[in-house]
């Protein structure tokens with residue numbers, strides 16, 4: 186097998202295709218927060234890249250740095266945050282260096298975001314049609330009447346039944362799934378190149394979850410967007426993402442094309458996450474919990490930060506912090522001294 190097969194292009198070729206800017210490129214990003222109990226390093230050298238038209242899944246437990254990564258892309262980090270080093274580029278343009286007008290274009294135009302809780306993002310005192318129309322007016326500068334017509338079209342686009350009538354509903358009159366569709370309509374009203382979806386279906390029932398994910402997949406294709414899909418649930422990215430980056434305690438510990446990651450997880454943490462997925466055919470099967478807890482970011486263990494919970498840890502894991510390096514004959518990267526599926530060097534192959 187060649188070192189770079191076509192299927193791995195998203196991960197490996199992104200770094201080798203010099204000169205051609207990825208739509209999103211986060212490089213070696215280190216973000217710290219000042220807190221009363223000391224400095225928290227939430228991101229410790231995060232690198233991800235996303236090609237046009239593709240979906241990248243960011244997966245990890247609570248507190249691993251997924252949302253901080255998303256907020257960094259739009260420079261929306263809290264006031265106590267400090268970017269220690271690294272860069273975020275959208276279309277090759279450094280977000281940190283953007284003047285205010287460029288930043289406004291980025292936030293309201295080229296990159297859109299949707300969050301977990303649609304209820305908190307919608308204003309309870311206005312109809313949903315009005316709220317979509319306002320977003321349209323802001324971005325497209327059309328008349329109120331035209332904006333309303335386009336808002337109804339957008340509600341149709343996100344498959345809200347009887348859109349004309351529903352446009353006149355207030356948020357509390359809609360179900361969670363319908364509200365999330367409204368949020369998607371608002372996000373799409375600016376015609377984004379990149380949609381950042383941070384746990385977009387976590388608050389929804391499983392069946393509704395699947396419908397919203399299917400809608401996002403369809404819209405992504407029809408509108409030619411790229412998507413950053415953030416979730417703590419590896420099951421969610423299985424059918425949606427082209428590639429997956431596994432986050433653990435502020436680091437990416439594994440990055441691979443989705444199919445490869447599911448077929449041959451290289452990092453013991455990825456394998457544990459996979460093992461904890463309920464199998465479709467064994468619905469009765471219990472969730473397998475990963476023993477131990479995520480380490481406190483202020484008191485990380487020496488060496489590998491996953492070693493306390495790792496069934497394969499050896500002496501070296503306590504002394505040497507593993508760097509990301511090629512895994513599985515080059516399809517993907519893993520930060521582990523003893524990866525499961527073998528590395529380029531053929532360890533454990």
Ligand SMILES: Nc1ncnc2c1ncn2[C@@H]1O[C@H](COP(=O)(O)OP(=O)(O)OP(=O)(O)O)[C@@H](O)[C@H]1O
Nearest residue numbers: 218220225227246247248249250251252253263417
């Ligand atoms: N404003 C802040 N001040 C201090 N610490 C923060 C702040 N925002 C985030 N953090 C810390 O940064 C780390 C990463 O948080 P982040 O929100 O990115 O996690 P996450 O992976 O999105 O988790 P979840 O699945 O719960 O959404 C956490 O330890 C969190 O406590």
Ligand SMILES: [Mg+2]
Nearest residue numbers: 251252253383
């Ligand atoms: Mg989060």
